[in-house]
Amino acid sequence: MTDDHALVFSDDEDDSDNGYNHPEMQGVLSKWTNYIHGWQSRFIVLKDGTLSYYKSEQDTGFGCRGAISIYKATVKPHEFDECRFDVSVNDCVWYLRADNPEEKQQWVEVLEAHKAESGYGSENNLKRHGSAVSLTSNTLSTASTSSFKKGRGLKEKVAEIETFRDILCQQIDTLQQYFDACAETTPSLRGASGELQVADFKGEALTFKATAAGVIATLQHCVELVGQREEVWRRRMEREVEKRRKAEEQARTAASRRLIIHSSPDYEEGPHSALNDEEFYDAVETGLDRLEEEDEFRERLKNKSSMKPLLSKVSQHPLWPEIDRITVEQLHYARLGVGEGGWQLFAEDGEMKMYKREEEVDGLVVDPLKACHVVKGVTGHEMCHYFFSPDYRMDWESTIEQMTVLEKVSEDTLIFLQVHKRIWPASQRDSLFWSHIRKVPDDKDRDSQDIWIVCNHSTDSSEFPANTSKCVRIYLTVCLVCQTLVDPPKDDAKITRDNITCKVTYCSVVNPGGWAPASVLRAVYKREYPKFLKRFTSYVADQCKDKPIMF
Template identity: 70%
Template structure:
């Protein structure tokens, strides 16, 4: 009876420690648990990369109708223009309240502290400069689903719900659960676009990918075990080419990519604000460095994609 009572008490305690405002975990214990879970995911990702056989995920062929005939096109076009405009502004031009929270070499990360219904939804703006890759290449690997398992370490399952066109997809993603937080999922459209380079009309075009949450009848929000994430993300990339003075062909040593990454993420559910901000401070710089390193590794022996 004593053993049975102990087991019953043990499982009751675990249940109480699940995500929620009444969790018995202190904020530092909550953060330590999440940090440990993220570290484990990174180790698993490194193992997968070593064992990876190189097979790509097939994508549904794009339909013949263009994206601008789709029901979501007015929203897609409006959000893309809005996000690109905001990403193009310097931090000082975006309004007050931006704080530098991470700095590593050429990378600078800023945030504004904001909350919605008690949940941290801090807008993030990151600027990075990477040598040897182009904006087209960065957006190519960020947008295309066949590469996503390679660089998004928290991803458990991904499906393309709809191929609107070659440059517009609708995704459903389920992310791995990190104890003691609940598991998360997200439904969003993703659109990639080539933009004219007004500052250098003879230079390479600017490329962008914008992701924005949407609804889908087959995957309603918060209907199952997952808590729904709501997000808006903009990746804006501009390539600079410094041609060799001796007239030699341009190599990867002659190209540099300025990357601007903006995001607003509402993780849903509940978690201590201090924990979320600590996780963001740790994970966002690591994500940007990991992703750009992945693009450099993928492109180093390939022709330059402008």
């Protein structure tokens, strides 16, 4: 937000003589654009009774992007947001937001002052000109232009024209009296026969009055025709609205989920959101469908570099104690069964089973999730490699808008900052976490000798603090534990991918970081987690099918 906007009052002599000035103001405010782009910075200008906006101050020479007259506008500060105010004229509403309450109050006061001081309609403008004062073409044009900006209907326009006609008629009468007086007192204006040698101003005045009356009568007739046409269209619209209402009722019966789009920021995520849980879920579900469609047409990145085993070199890093402790905890957590602890099976598809527990922290849903799956043709090392490596993440993770590796701690430990795609009406999210991959040491008490784990856990960064930008920070703990099972081939044949199977255990605890209806989040989890796990495991199987086996 700039600090160079200023409150400027007009010093026009004609305006000051009649007791009112036009307050002017300009500056940068956040303007709600639409449900996709949300709040955007715009250069706002208040001048000559018009509130207009530009994309930036540098664009003011290329024409405004939109403008509304504030003479009949309603300026309303927001009930909960102390920095926001709405300016509305009929059905047109501008949602504006200042950087601080003081700046918001300054804008509101100037807008209200402009409405109070400027007056409305042609009556105030016309009172500035006496009936005996000539309206020059420039003044008349200015007054009529201003009047047409302020008026709202054809009837008001006809009334304004009648007022202007009355003024012109009075001026013509005055001029006629003046010329009659001049003719009586100036002998040179008479010819040899004693008749006046001047134009018949009186006849011209009568003709002008008749012409003006004819124009007004024609305009009144036009108003009547428009009114009749308006009535026909109104009845037709009522019929169309009724048809649409019935069609929507039938659609709701056939499809229980329907997207309801609201253009106002009042329908954004937050405790004061005007969306109910069902509408919130419909909006989120449709947004997720759109992401899937984009993902289907997105070209997959091809990385032909050979995969190499990753060995730990992170023990000297300040985060290492936390990384080691949480990774061991998550491995133990993943190995525990689901028979105890209140796990509920909520999704099942062949070998894949997903369990959850319903938990909330400070009113936010943080339901722990555990998924078990079996994938043929890949090893645990390959599965964890594709889950960990940033080279492939954009291929299988369709919700990411931007991914940055902030720090490469070692070959097996990275720190990621991810910005996730926004799904209206939820706010955009980001996540900052370390990711660590390792092979689990051999355990003589266990049959398997090949287990790999990837553990992701939220961390902090002074360079990228949480919730300081447009994004809400997600806090997460995720682990992927993969165990390779080998079915020995007969007759000492070479092991192929047909002989290997990967047992996958996926655990996650995600804090969304911001308010959203609990029922919506749980419905989204139930829908998206199974799709995510199937998408990821299918991606790995497809990538590995023609490559050498990596144990």
